[in-house]
Every structure is written in structure tokens, then in C-alpha cells.
Amino acid sequence: MPTPFDSAFGALFTAALGSATMERITLLLNHVIAAETVATDRLKAHSGRSLQLLWTGWPPLLPPPPVVAFTITPAGLLEWCGDQAPAQPDLRVSLDASNPLKLASLWISGERPQVVIEGDSALAADVSWLIDNLRWxxxxxxxxxxxxxxxxxxxxxxxxxxxxxxxxxxxxxxxxxxxxx
CATH class of the missing domain: 1.20.5 (Single alpha-helices involved in coiled-coils or other helix-helix interfaces)
Known part of the structure; x- marks a missing residue:
């Protein structure tokens, strides 16, 4: 039978793992963005703005994903917000995660998954361009x-x-x- 210590330790471990993973994902995203000056130029115009990725339909049997919110830096790169996600991000990008196998298949094949982008229209246009055009x-x-x-x-x-x-x-x-x- 799990003890309160086990569940607290598990939550701490999951939070640390999520944090470490998100830091590395942010580094990878910035590497891909920085490789294309057009991408950084598009994002520089939105410096200080925030965007959040929302996982809709997340399977309840899986542990919840970490909060995925970024602030755009003056250099046109992303800074992960960690636990300090903005209450009202300038842009929300919703991704259907109800079928993780399908999502993985789309990612592996380089196809764009279905996304819903809501918020600031200029930022939405530039983020949509990034999704369509940037590849590692x-x-x-x-x-x-x-x-x-x-x-x-x-x-x-x-x-x-x-x-x-x-x-x-x-x-x-x-x-x-x-x-x-």
C-alpha cells in the first residue's frame, strides 16, 4: 500500500522529470527556430507575448502532461514558463491528444496534426507559419x-x-x- 511519502515522492519525481523534459524540448525548439532567420524575425515582432499548448482529450490513464507555456524573447526564441504559466496567454494552441498513437504517427511522419489556434491573430498567423514550415x-x-x-x-x-x-x-x-x- 502506498504511503503519503510515496505519493509525495512520486509527484516530486514526475514534476522534476516533466521540468527536465520541457527544458530540453525548449532547447530543441529554439535550435530549430534559430536555424531559420525568417522564423526568429517573425517571432521578434511578438516579444513578451505568451503562448500555451493545450492537450485536449488527454487519456485519463496517463499521467497529466506538464504545463506547456512559453514567452517569446526579444531574440525571437521561446522561454518555457515552467509553473508560472500566464493565466491569460496571448495565444492558445490546442492539440487533440485523445489518441496518442495517432499523434505519434503524425509526428514521426512529419505531418501536421490537427491544431486549433485561438488568440491574437498576428501571433496566430506566425505560429501557424512556424508549424507549417519549420522542420528539424x-x-x-x-x-x-x-x-x-x-x-x-x-x-x-x-x-x-x-x-x-x-x-x-x-x-x-x-x-x-x-x-x-
Missing amino acids: DIEDDLARIIGQAPAHELAKASKAVSAGLREAVRALQGLVSRTPR
């Missing part, structure tokens, strides 16, 4: 570390693995959708 060029980053030829081969292999994962997720989705409830 992993091969380019690897080439800086290991050289162009090995990076190309590694990227080719990862695309094959990614295609296999996409197919596995689709097959799993088909099995789940056919399972009687």
Missing part, C-alpha cells in the same frame, strides 16, 4: 559532428527505421480500432 534538419546537425557522408548514411538508415515505425503504428492503430469494446 537532423542530417545537417549530424554532418557538423561526424561529417557529411556518414551523416547522410545515418539519415538514410533512420528514414528506413522511421518508415518501419510508421507502418507499425498504423498496424497497431488498425488493431486497436477493430478491437470490440
Whole structure:
């Protein structure tokens, strides 16, 4: 039987894990944004504004996701708000998370998931542009570390693995959708 200490420790562990994960996600997002001057230029115009990602339909069996809210910096990058999420963000981006397998499949395939963007129209237009146009060029980053030829081969292999994962997720989705409830 869990003790109050266990649940307090579990909550602390989950909060720390969520915080560490969000800090790294923020670094990755900023890396992708900074690689495109058009992206930072678009965001600079919104310095000081805030945006929040909302997970709609989150499965109740999964632990709740951390609060995902960012403030746009004067450099045109994102700063994660942590537990200090604004009560009234300038922009809300809602993402349907009711089917995590489908969401993962879309992410792996590079397709844009269904999002609902509400709030400031100029900021919404720029965030929508970012969602549609920014992609992480992993091969380019690897080439800086290991050289162009090995990076190309590694990227080719990862695309094959990614295609296999996409197919596995689709097959799993088909099995789940056919399972009687």
C-alpha cells in the first residue's frame, strides 16, 4: 500500500522529470527556430507575448502532461514558463491528444496534426507559419559532428527505421480500432 511519502515522492519525481523534459524540448525548439532567420524575425515582432499548448482529450490513464507555456524573447526564441504559466496567454494552441498513437504517427511522419489556434491573430498567423514550415534538419546537425557522408548514411538508415515505425503504428492503430469494446 502506498504511503503519503510515496505519493509525495512520486509527484516530486514526475514534476522534476516533466521540468527536465520541457527544458530540453525548449532547447530543441529554439535550435530549430534559430536555424531559420525568417522564423526568429517573425517571432521578434511578438516579444513578451505568451503562448500555451493545450492537450485536449488527454487519456485519463496517463499521467497529466506538464504545463506547456512559453514567452517569446526579444531574440525571437521561446522561454518555457515552467509553473508560472500566464493565466491569460496571448495565444492558445490546442492539440487533440485523445489518441496518442495517432499523434505519434503524425509526428514521426512529419505531418501536421490537427491544431486549433485561438488568440491574437498576428501571433496566430506566425505560429501557424512556424508549424507549417519549420522542420528539424537532423542530417545537417549530424554532418557538423561526424561529417557529411556518414551523416547522410545515418539519415538514410533512420528514414528506413522511421518508415518501419510508421507502418507499425498504423498496424497497431488498425488493431486497436477493430478491437470490440
